[in-house]
Amino acid sequence: MNQMANAANTGLSPAQRVQFDEDGFVLIEDALSADEVDNLLSLTDRLHEEHLAGDYCTQDEPFQMRDIPRLDDSFLEMVTHPIMLPLIVDAIGFNIQIRTSHMDIRPPQSPDVAEKGLGATDSFFPWHADGPNFGWPRINGQIPFMEVKVAYYLTDLTQHNSGAICVARGSHLKNVWIERDGESMVDPECIVEVNVRPGTAMLWRTALLHCVTPNLSPHTRKCLYFGYTHRWVRPSDYMHQPAELIERCNPIQKQLLGELGTGKDNYVGDDPGSQPVSRFWRPVEEDIPLKAWAEDSGLSGAKG
Numbered sequence: 465m466n467q468m469a470n471a472a473n474t475g476l477s478p479a480q481r482v483q484f485d486e487d488g489f490v491l492i493e494d495a496l497s498a499d500e501v502d503n504l505l506s507l508t509d510r511l512h513e514e515h516l517a518g519d520y521c522t523q524d525e526p527f528q529m530r531d532i533p534r535l536d537d538s539f540l541e542m543v544t545h546p547i548m549l550p551l552i553v554d555a556i557g558f559n560i561q562i563r564t565s566h567m568d569i570r571p572p573q574s575p576d577v578a579e580k581g582l583g584a585t586d587s588f589f590p591w592h593a594d595g596p597n598f599g600w601p602r603i604n605g606q607i608p609f610m611e612v613k614v615a616y617y618l619t620d621l622t623q624h625n626s627g628a629i630c631v632a633r634g635s636h637l638k639n640v641w642i643e644r645d646g647e648s649m650v651d652p653e654c655i656v657e658v659n660v661r662p663g664t665a666m667l668w669r670t671a672l673l674h675c676v677t678p679n680l681s682p683h684t685r686k687c688l689y690f691g692y693t694h695r696w697v698r699p700s701d702y703m704h705q706p707a708e709l710i711e712r713c714n715p716i717q718k719q720l721l722g723e724l725g726t727g728k729d730n731y732v733g734d735d736p737g738s739q740p741v742s743r744f745w746r747p748v749e750e751d752i753p754l755k756a757w758a759e760d761s762g763l764s765g766a767k768g
Contacts, residue, residue: 627679
């Protein structure tokens with residue numbers, strides 16, 4: 465795929481930046497080492513098996529767990545992954561936090577799920593852009609740049625119809641819906657099926673339309689998602705993280721998990737001359753250690 469990019473512990477390259485702005489996504493091969501993939505697979509399998517044993521799900525249905533940094537330190541470490549964090553900050557800035565995180569497991573499906581068109585409204589996984597109920601505000605019909613996600617793919621998705629995500633290239637900038645034979649559909653010329661090897665990561669704007677192919681392979685698809693948004697947007701799968709988790713975080717992890725530099729007791733500030741005002745709206749320097757990290761790293765995203 466010509467969308468591929470080589471992994472590097474730097475910010476976005478000029479070519480990656482153009483692709484991210486115009487197509488809405490970039491793929492990073494070998495973002496995860498083989499050992500990282502094996503460790504994360506073992507962890508996702510263990511958590512899945514625990515829920516199967518507890519009758520919370522069945523072996524043949526899709527399964528998700530959200531707010532995963534609280535579940536295991538291996539997931540916590542992914543929040544600041546050294547290859548992807550520079551790309552994230554370069555793309556959206558340093559004044560950010562995790563909006564959502566989840567592990568996603570999709571077992572093989574019956575061939576009849578492929579009878580519906582890809583991403584059809586009545587299919588198992590329709591085309592959509594991520595957002596809250598009732599949607600983001602729109603400007604000239606398009607969603608502003610509110611969020612990026614990183615997807616880490618842990619299983620082989622190189623074959624067609626193996627449960628891979630599909631994205632509609634450029635759909636964060638323009639309307640890609642067309643009418644064909646009396647049916648409304650996403651323009652096939654815009655559709656990219658993300659057929660990748662284990663260890664590949666995708667950095668993408670969640671305003672992109674996306675759906676999932678049916679998994680007609682004999683293998684279960686397994687991946688992780690971490691969504692990063694501006695700190696003044698409220699998270700969707702937590703309000704505050706558990707104190708015992710925050711206590712073992714470094715300052716940048718604390719920021720990305722939605723906490724402040726001085727703790728949980730002064731979210732509206734402590735300056736009697738100008739408070740109360742949310743420190744997610746008016747942060748002080750100690751609230752966003754990622755700012756100094758970005759500036760020291762020379763990332764263009766250090767503008768915030």
